[in-house]
Amino acid sequence: MLGPLAIDSTSRPPSLVMESLYTSLFPSSSSTKLLQSPKMAELKASITADAKLEMWSYALGFTPMAIVKCAIDLQIADVIDSHGGSMTLPSLSAALGCSQPVLRRIMRYLVHRRIFTHTASSYSQTPLSRLLIRGAADSMAALVLLESTPTMLAPWQRLSLRARQADGSPFEDEHGRDLWGHCDANPEHSKLLDDGMSCIAAASSAAVVEQCPEVFDGISSLVDVGGGDGTALRILVKAFPWIRGINFDLPHVVGVAPPCDGVEPVAGDMFVAVPKADAAFLMVFFLLRSYFLH
Numbered sequence: 001m002l003g004p005l006a007i008d009s010t011s012r013p014p015s016l017v018m019e020s021l022y023t024s025l026f027p028s029s030s031s032t033k034l035l036q037s038p039k040m041a042e043l044k045a046s047i048t049a050d051a052k053l054e055m056w057s058y059a060l061g062f063t064p065m066a067i068v069k070c071a072i073d074l075q076i077a078d079v080i081d082s083h084g085g086s087m088t089l090p091s092l093s094a095a096l097g098c099s100q101p102v103l104r105r106i107m108r109y110l111v112h113r114r115i116f117t118h119t120a121s122s123y124s125q126t127p128l129s130r131l132l133i134r135g136a137a138d139s140m141a142a143l144v145l146l147e148s149t150p151t152m153l154a155p156w157q158r159l160s161l162r163a164r165q166a167d168g169s170p171f172e173d174e175h176g177r178d179l180w181g182h183c184d185a186n187p188e189h190s191k192l193l194d195d196g197m198s199c200i201a202a203a204s205s206a207a208v209v210e211q212c213p214e215v216f217d218g219i220s221s222l223v224d225v226g227g228g229d230g231t232a233l234r235i236l237v238k239a240f241p242w243i244r245g246i247n248f249d250l251p252h253v254v255g256v257a258p259p260c261d262g263v264e265p266v267a268g269d270m271f272v273a274v275p276k277a278d279a280a281f282l283m284v285f286f287l288l289r290s291y292f293l294h
């Protein structure tokens with residue numbers, strides 16, 4: 001969620017951050033020599049130098065998101081998967097229609113981030129890269145694609161204004177209306193949002209079914225408030241077929257949600273009224289975004 005602003009630097013000492021930053025930026029053998037040189041050892045020992053280098057991770061903090069988004073756009077994980085889970089650079093670049101030198105740099109970064117492995121001249125899948133396969137059951141590609149859109153990133157540029165205007169909304173300042181109004185007016189972005197949310201809903205609902213099925217005992221109707229495209233209820237009514245689901249969301253969302261047996265779509269505004277049911281269900285994913293931007 002914090003992709004453009006964060007690199008995993010907080011939990012590591014600055015010298016490790018520096019090392020990983022250097023190897024990610026200059027992963028050639030010359031950088032290894034540089035890291036091992038006495039001058040670099042001296043530099044490593046200097047807290048000031050470490051602090052400056054750590055600042056690089058903020059300056060370039062957008063890089064992991066940009067490169068993972070690029071990998072999804074190019075469908076690198078999908079293509080490697082469809083070729084048995086492992087491919088050489090020439091065959092991968094031919095399959096993707098990409099320039100080999102550029103693809104090599106992208107793959108080097110993705111290997112550095114442990115998203116793919118590189119052994120015996122072949123790139124192979126990892127548990128991380130499998131999450132980037134579009135349309136796979138547990139894919140998180142749609143979430144990355146949503147959060148990396150200019151629409152979602154631009155309001156972060158206004159965070160300092162938010163600090164000065166107690167009741168301002170960077171999203172509204174940027175786009176002229178709130179996120180839901182923006183989605184209503186922009187069906188393409190609405191689809192990206194529904195797909196991104198569906199990733200979360202699929203993972204969390206599957207966990208609920210597995211970890212605490214007893215909470216649904218005795219419940220015959222369940223309303224998902226802000227249920228998006230109905231992913232959560234689809235999973236829940238399949239697991240607990242005695243439950244009648246009500247997928248409640250704004251009209252532009254319910255209007256395009258795929259139909260599902262056992263789930264009734266109801267359009268409305270939760271601040272006005274919510275359909276009656278034995279239990280209501282509310283999944284809030286945007287806490288961090290809301291905390292800062294709304």
Ligand SMILES: C[S@@+](CC[C@H](N)C(=O)[O-])C[C@H]1O[C@@H](n2cnc3c(N)ncnc32)[C@H](O)[C@@H]1O
Pocket residue numbers: 180197198200201225226227228229248249250253268269270271282283284285286
């Ligand atoms: C963050 S998404 C969560 C989607 C899904 N429940 C999940 O957790 O993946 C919030 C949902 O609330 C819906 N929503 C926002 N304002 C609403 C309102 N006033 N009434 C009903 N639904 C609303 C949005 O359209 C969106 O689908």
